[in-house]
Amino acid sequence: MTLPSETTGRFLPSVGRLENTMRAARRAFDHGDLEGALREDDVAIQLKPEYDAAWLLRGHIFRKDGNIPGAIEAFAQALKINGESQEGWLGLASALHEVGRFEEEGEAYDRLLKIHPRSIEAWIDKGAALHALGDYREAIACYDKVLGMRPEHAAAWNNKGAALLRLGDDAGAARCMDEALHLDPDFYDAMANRVLLYRKMKRHGETVFWADRALRFREAPWLWYVKGTAHLGLRESTLAMKAFERALALDPKSKEARAGLRKAKILHQTKDFYRGVYECFGTLLVGDPGCEECEIRARCREVTT
Amino acid sequence: MSLPSLAEVEHSDWPSLQRMCETLGLNPKGRSAIVRMRVADYVRHRAHPPSWRPAREHQAALLTRLGHPDLAERVWESTIQLEAPAPWVGLGHAQLAGGFLAEAAKSFARAAQMGDASGELHRAEALAAGGDYQGAATACEAYLATHARDLRALLMKSSFLARSGFEEEANKVLHTAAELHPEVALIRRTLGFALLRTGHHAAAAHALQEAVHRDPKDVDAVVGRGAALLLAGRTREAIGVLREALEIDPKRADALNNLGVAYLAMGRTKSAAVNLERAAKHRESPRILLNLGKVLEEAHEPAEAVRAYEQVLKLRPKDSEAVAGRKRVGVSAKARRTPRKRVASPRKAAPTTRRKTTPSSEATTS
Structure with a gap:
């Protein structure tokens, strides 16, 4: 019996056509043409409904397009077809993270870790999910797993530092951040965490220094605000005003920044210290050769905490 | 102006740090740690980035060699593209190193399907590692269909055929290899020993003679030729050849033994005993x-x-x-x-x- 050509085509889709369609979809996705990618991906799914790669791509397209529920559904479908897909579990977990479903996200990582117990991505992301849920000790255990496998993983050191900071272990947090910044001196997140640590310790000089470094990489209103309050602590009202003004420019609704600006203006009427070329102002270290030669040493001693 | 290295910056004392700041046009004032960081930042951002960084493929290949096939497998998987056979070859090697022979054979087959003919040779190795020598020989044959003169494939096929019990066929493949590559002396030698093992003594003697002709100092070939002549019943010739071998290396126990046997065949018992005693001393x-x-x-x-x-x-x-x-x-x-x-x-x-x-x-x- 000979089947008509369209019938054979329907039941036996050409592998070549399927691969061409997938290739076109990927190309469109890589070029940012989400609509075109989705169109080609639809064709691929019609040709082979049980094609996990096509569902994965669909998940990525939806995720990039901001359609998170659609992305979750697509990744789940891909995992129904191939439950061992690392890409599928990671995609599903990150989509769940974006909608704040951290517990389910953690479960997704657990499933992935059963299949790939040495997946660095899964361990570090599971740690981040647990951190978001407030389970800092378990999060630290995840980061330790990563550091056991990859001691040079700067992000794991940083995340561990952030979790220790939350647990109140400032010395441990400082050590972890040191490691992270030693491994990657331009690591923004580690710099930002250091700012938070020094702010907590009320070490204004260091807070300003690290906030400046972090702001060179990325501006954030909260960083400007923290920098402004640290300048207030150092009695640098002009610099504090500038920082609060910048914070307000980035986030005009910030009440804290507005209040800080008011305080800075009041301080400005009585005190305003000018640090000049000393970006380390407020971090005096007795016996340090640089500090010994410093021209504003006396003033620095006054404000160093 | 040459930049100091990061190690220099990290370990230099205060006066050197200040000199560096002066040379590089940086602010030398402040706490030493801060000044050091300033110089280090300058150096890091201005130093030339390394000309080569390992791509994921390189990392995967290194991981296989460093003895982490499981990690290598995952990295290779992440490099797989629709039309590139190379990651499949790499993945196959990682699977092979991890002991997953069937999966390795499949990965190599995939590479071969994608147009990398060498995938068949890799598949042959994977099959042979699993003891499927016949399958390995067939895989070599598939490769030879497009690369008929490839010496490595010919030798591999011959070896797999011999190991699966088809010694005569293996000899034929070696013959072909020797004819296609007359410049490679090693093939004649290999062929000679293969013929010797399969009982073709006269042919073995001939092949080994050619090998010796190309490399007169190849003592293995000389000894092998002596044995072939002895087994072919050409005892006198064998004695001459074995003596030649002992001139090159007087401590060759196999040559002494064969010479002893040859003397015994000639009825020269005393000479036989002397040579065999010497052979027994050495081995x-x-x-x-x-x-x-x-x-x-x-x-x-x-x-x-x-x-x-x-x-x-x-x-x-x-x-x-x-x-x-x-x-x-x-x-x-x-x-x-x-x-x-x-x-x-x-x-x-x-x-x-x-x-x-x-x-x-x-x-x-x-």
């Missing part, structure tokens, strides 16, 4: 000792022959040839030696009860 092999025993038997030196057979039995306690040899010549030798032994060794003169009740084979024969 205590049961075969050489058995040959020596036989020669000594023929030379009517039963005590020495028994000693040779007993030496074999020390190495291989149940060797049938040695047991038979000792039985043949043991009576007369024992008759002469026993009284001396009883006097010389008091331990033997005081046997245990168990020994008394368990007759030895020697006692039975006597």
